[in-house]
Amino acid sequence: MSTDILRFATAGSVDDGKSTLIGRLLFDSKSIFEDQLDAVERTSRGRGEEQTNLALLTDGLRAEREQGITIDVAYRYFATPRRTFIIADTPGHIQYTRNMVTGASTSDLAIILVDARKGLQEQSRRHAFLTTLLQVPHLVLAVNKMDLVDYSQERFEEIKQEFSAFATKLDVSDLTFIPMSALHGDNVVDRSINMPWYDGPSLLHHLEHVHIASDRNLIDARFPVQYVIRPHRAADPELHDYRGYAGQVAGGVFKRGDEIMHLPSGLTTRVAKILTPDGELDEAFPPMSVTMLLEDEIDISRGDMLCRHNNQPEVSQDIDAMVCWMSEARKLTPRSRLLIKHTTRTAKVLVRDLLYRLDVNTLHRDEDATDLSLNEIGRVSLRSTQPLFADEYKENRLTGGFILIDEGTNATVGAGMIVHAD
Structure with missing residues (x-):
């Protein structure tokens, strides 16, 4: 059985x-402890509710919500014999667009509840x-609370049709519709009678079987160097010349003996180990974290990239990107100076131009916009x-994504997706 991870x-x-x-x-995948369940059952009874309120398992933040504290993304974990799951529970309200962007940016699949x-x-x-x-590769539209419309097929088909029509304007590669009642468990873990x-799968069955291996870019070899390992004054003579380059494989497959190229120098060498x-290992692929040893000594530092000579990323100081602005304290304006972590x-960056602000609800482009405020998205x-x-x-979501940082406060103020690099 494969036990890969689905986010x-x-x-x-x-x-x-x-x-x-x-x-x-x-609850249905038996991923909670008995004492948690007992506490939830007690609270439900104390509120006079007829059945156990499973929402209480995830609403530990309710007290904070009532005090008006900004909710971040809550991550939860559970596993079945087939897969391990990481859930990013993102707040729904418009003022939390930035949290939704944070949670979805590393996800393989998104469930939108209606x-x-x-x-x-x-x-x-x-x-x-x-x-x-x-670019979340898989999308599930979960039509919930079907028990409140008498499990009507007609109602489900209506919503399915309406969403399918809207989805034609979007770049959706894999779309699944599941009718369910989370309250009663219909089509969540088990098929509903x-x-x-x-005649489709339950939600958990779909999550367990959706094919995600091919979503990763295994063609364009990319290895951003995170750390250079150089043991100083090693007691072991064999380690005297040891120089390892540690990082996470961001794309492609690297094998021992492969010819690779170093950026920015353009020098080539081979993978020794x-x-x-x-x-x-004989080979490494995304999202593995490894240390590479090379056959030749090249001056390599953090932030450099290993790739293939005939398949290189764009090497550029000028990029066009869609940016989601995440700062309440300041706006993004042309001529702003920020740090980019890519x-x-x-490196330091200058905002040369704001090309347009995008209305996320109508997909209208406002080309007269002069700034981006909190939760707004625009092309920059x-x-x-x-x-x-x-x-x-x-x-490639790893080599095509970046964050923007305020130099003064070191706060993350934006998340970006590269559309084009010159």
């Missing part, structure tokens, strides 16, 4: 049942747009003080 994000408007859905997944009674809301469309902007007309804490390289052209080794975000 997925959940999004939905307030009260669409996200907490109940996650609670149901944890209340069967209300149908598609503005927020459902916004969440769908954000997941496609972030209340909807015999639905690929090491991990568990020993030596793979393992950090940037100039960095050092060349970046970049791919387009749609080709």
Whole structure:
């Protein structure tokens, strides 16, 4: 059995049942402890509720919510014999667009919840747009609360049709519709007997079987160097000349003996060894973290890139990108000076121009916009003080994504997706 990891994000408007859905997944997959369940049952009884309120499993932040504290992304973990899952539970409200971007940026799949009674809301469309902007490869539209519309096939088909029409404007590569009731467990872990007309999988079955290996870029070899390992004054004579380059493989496959090229120098050499804490490997691929030893001595530092001579990223100081602005304290304006962290390289950047601000709800481009405020998204052209080794975000999310940092406060103020590098 493969036990690979699936990262997925959940999004939905307030009260669409996200907490109940996650609670149901944890409960029915037996991923919670008995004392947690006892506490939830006691609280439910204390509130006079007839059945156990599974939403309480994930609503530990409720007290903070009531005090008006900004909610960040909550990560939860559970596993079945087939897969390990990491859930990014992202807040639904428009003021938390930045949290949604944070949670979805590393996800393999996104679940957008829709209340069967209300149908598609503005927020459902916004969440769908954000997941496609972030190139999340798999999208599930979970039509929840089907018990409240008498498990109506007609209602489900109506919502499915409406969303399919909207999805034609987006770049959706894999879209699945599942009717469910998280409260009663219909089609969450087990198939529902209340909807015999639905012949697709339950949500958990889909999560366990969705094919994610091919989502990773295994063609463009990219290894951003994170750390140079050079044991000083090694007692062991064999380690005197040891120089290892540690990092995470961001794309492609690296094998022992492969010819590789170093950027920015353009020099070529071969892979001598690929090491991990568990020993030596013949090959490495995303998202493995490894240390590479090379046959020749090249001056390599953090922020440099190893790639193939005939398959290089763009080496550029000028990039166009979609940026989600995440700062309340300041706006993004032309001529702003910031830091960019792209793979393992950090450099200063100047915002050369704001090309347009995007209305996430209508997809309208405002080309007269003069700034981006908190949670707004726009297309920006940037100039960095050092060349970046970049791919387009749609080709590689690791070498195509970056964050922007305020030099003064060191706070992350933006997240970007490279559209084009000159």
